[in-house]
Amino acid sequence: MIRLSGIALGLLTAIGGFVDVGNIATASEAGSKYGFSLVWAIVLGAVAVVFLIEMVGRLTAVSDRAYADIVREKFGIKFALVPLLADMVTNFLLLAAEIGGAGFALYLLTGVSFRIWAVVVGLALLVLLTNARFRLIENGPSVLGLVTLCFVAALFTLNTDWTAAGRGIITPDTGGGGAVPYFYIATGLVSAVLSPYLLTFYSSGAHEEGWTRSMIRQNRIVAAGGMGFGAVLTIAILMTAAVALQPRGIEVNQLQTVGLSLVAAFGSAGVYLFAITLFVCSFGAAIELALTLPFEITQMMGWSYGVDARPVDVPIFAVLYTVLPIASMVFIAASGIDPLQLTLVTMVLIALVLPADVIPFLVIMNDPTYLQDQTNHWVANIAVLLITLMAFALSVIVLPLTFLAGGG
């Protein structure tokens, strides 16, 4: 029996929680520099993330175990350390970027330095993590994330030429700037949409909520519908930048420039819509990231965990979700690194470490020990493997060339 309320909430949170500072930054940069011609990268990432989220939900529902827990059991702790270390680096950088993104939103509203706001955001994150129930943490910011729909509305306000958009989507164009920067942003877009940290977070959430086999169908609908619509929102962000900024010769090199696309569409209201969107999406993703690493570390090491458990019962988990936001907050506030640039570099690094996460996961998804009669269909295996390897190959080629050429 499918619970309609569960599906509705799942869809809302999946759509609202899909967009983060990574999506906003990479999609806007892509649209402002290459018009509509990088939509294909979002579509590729979306196909992979729909498959991956469906898989990890199915795995948790059938095995009654969280994903990272199974990785340790299946491959042993020595092997599990490889994806764990890679995720530690990328998730830490991404968490810092999300805290910076939320701080930057408040800077645009108040004029007070984003580094000061980053400290406030980091502390707010800490208070929320130590006091709120998991359901609120998981669903609250995601539902608020629906404010991202303002980018869809902007496309109509800006009188988008849909025929030209359609032509642009099916005609890849490097814009005369060469293939390296084009594929650098394409790789970042695939990673931003794919967000591999979602594997651990989604699985841990499903496990905390006690999913069973009866959830498999609901999980399938939420994964396809929620992630699919989330990708549509990311495409809307790209297209808004393509319509509002590219014809004016404005490229997104800094976060406030993204706001100009909504200012072009809505005037002063666009400022508030952008700041709220950036804050909600960044803060929501920061909450997920601040919990993902503690989940992953404790599950891989076989230690106790649980957001709703008393800290004394899950001591290492509690220490980790306390220390991590503080460390990321200090990193972004002390360094003052531009959140957008940090995001873009992290996105390409994520593509670089993607196979370390995805390949062991696919091996597990084909093991009847954990999946019983619910192992993967070969189509899902091939689709995810191909997209992962393509993103990895692109990052291997593009990353060194980009740094040699003086950055992205």
Add this chain to the structure above:
Amino acid sequence: MNTLRTRPLAPLLALSLVFGVGCRAQSVDQTVGQARSDIVASAFALERYADGASTRTFTQASIQQYAAALRASAATLRGSAAGTKEAAAVADARSVLAALSAGITKDAARSAASRLRADAAKLSGT
């Protein structure tokens, strides 16, 4: 022995020199392109504010960010092979934005925007 060792190195050195110069040239082009985009973006932000279609805080915050970015671009161009016309245009745009950092009025925003448009036009041919 030494000759045998250095022979394969020569083409490699030549290649890396060509590649390095190519990358450096690309980097200067990137800097000019980025500076032009930042100047146009700041002009647009100021025009929207002058038209009452943006908030003062957002415009002020944006201007500060663009000014900082142009400071970095100007420093890069000073030590590069970019023409003096381009370097002067970026320096002028930076000074226009720096003058607004203390506070902006709608009239000042409008005149600053047109000066920035002129600076951007000087970079358009590069």
